[in-house]
Amino acid sequence: MTRSPSHLPPNHSTLTLVSLAAVPWHFPLVGRTRMLTEAWHAHGQPCLFVESPSLRTFAQRLTLRAPSVAGAPVVRTLPVWPLRWCRGPQDWRLTRSAGWSAAALLKALRRRVDLEQAAALVVTPAWTPWLRKLPFRTVIYDCIDELSVHVPAPRLAGAFREWEDELLQRAAGAVVSAERLGADLRERKPGLPIRLIRNGVDAAAFQGRAAAAPRPVDVPTGRPIIGFVGALYSWIDWELISGVIRRLPECQFVFVGPDDGNDAIAALRARPNVVFLGPRPYELVPAYVKAFDVCWIPFRQDEVALSANPVKAYEYLSLGKPVVSTPIADAESFGDCLAIVKTPDEAADALRAAMHPDAAVAARRVAFASDNTWQARAKAYLEFTRALRGG
Structure with missing residues (x-):
């Protein structure tokens, strides 16, 4: 199996990659935008990570409770009126605060980069009102x-x-x-x-942290562990999860990540496993x-999951963990x-079968991850951006 290149090409231009992110730098679920930024930054490619203009993050900065971003290529701007509190896109509180925030961001960016030599990588359409005021030569939609x-x-x-x-x-x-x-964008x-450019992993760093860390004390012992790490939001299939838990009373189910307060979570908390x-x-x-015996991705079978390439x-x-998943994009x-499973019965059967380790299969999983690094994704992204700009 051919290894993906782990280095970026030399930077022969003043091109700066400016990611307009969907989350703050220290969001608990570190994802694609930060990982790509770290890969570019580590190899000397000029880049910036512009945090989403969150009122909560801004309040944390004012009270000195925000985590430090010292040494990271992070730009912070003024917050806007939270979108979830807005009546619509023309809500005066949003338009006024977005105007102030965009003006402040423009000043901050001009102190650090030449916008004519920068490419904006836009992760969410929520940045569109800002883009009207930001004269980037190149804009790329990172969908x-x-x-x-x-x-x-x-x-x-x-x-x-x-x-x-x-x-x-x-x-x-x-x-x-x-x-x-x-396909949707082409149409x-x-x-x-x-x-x-799919997602990836810094396999060496992830493996190093796993090897160096002790087993978390809050992970139960005594039963096989079926684990999930990620956002427990609207795309999680709680009906399937509940059915699988009923079918596997001999297993312990561990969920790590923020949740949206779904009623199903309260009901499942009462389960002893x-x-x-x-x-x-x-x-x-x-x-x-590392503490999980089997990992899973129990997403609802809808457009969100079928468009997702989960980190x-x-x-x-x-x-090298066995992974059981409902259908996802490009599985x-x-x-x-x-x-890949679709029903509680299929999921329970696959999870049981995965409980029996196979060293050769585990090695193939590790090799796959090592072939899909953030360094390789960052290199591909940089090449695409340069091609759009004519070199």
């Missing part, structure tokens, strides 16, 4: 989720669709993490240059994955490293 993932309230779905349409018209190209996402803007641990710092996540799948596989790209 990594189905649109509804970004929408904080149903009444704003139409606004996000309009913002996405405007973003597509501004964009010189798009990067997608799944084929399904690319909406024929001729748009699109590059498929279920533990919800809440979010954990990303530095500790490898230790939790957690690569992280699980980097430790075939994982080869035999994922067991």
Whole structure:
């Protein structure tokens, strides 16, 4: 199996990659945007990570409770009125605060980069009102989720669709993490240059942290562990999870990550073989994955899941863990490293079967993860951006 290149090409230009992120730098679920930024930064490629203009993060900074970003290429701007509190895209509180925030961001960026020599990598259409005031020469839509993932309230779905349409018209190209996402964008803007760049993992770093960390004391002992790490939000299939837990009373189910207060969680907490641990710092996540016997991805079988290329799948596989998943985007790209299931019976059977370790299969999983590194993704992204700009 051919290893993906782990280094970036030399930087022969003043191109700066400016990621307009969907989350703060220290969001508990460290994902694609930060990982790509770290890969570029580590190899000397000029880059910036612009945090989402969160009122909560801003309040933490004012009270000195925000984690430090010293040494990281992070830009912070003024917050805006929270979208979930807005009546619509023309809500005066949003438009006024967005105008102030965009002006402040423009000043901050001009102190650090030449916007003519910068490319904006836009992760969510929520940045569209800012882009109207930011004279980037190149804009790339980094489309990594189905649109509804970004929408904080149903009444704003139409606004996000309009913002996405405007973003597509501004964009010189798009990067997608799944084929399904690319097909949708091609239909909406024929001729748009699109590059498929899936997610990945810093396999060596993940493995190193797992090897160095002790077993977390809050992970139960005495039963086989079926574990999940990630956001326990609307895309989780609680009906399937409940059915699987009933079928596997001999197993312990451990969930690590933030949740949205779904009623199903309260009901499952009462089960003797279920533990919800809440979010954990990303530095500790490898230790939790190492403690799992089997990992799973129990998503609802809808557009969100069928457009998702979960980072957690690569992280699980980097430790050689067996992974059972409901259907996700481009599942075939994982080869035999994922067991795909659709029903509680299928899931329970696959999880039982995965309890029996196989060293050769585990080695193939590790090799797959090592072939899909963030360094390789960062290199592909940089090459695509340069091609859009003519070299």
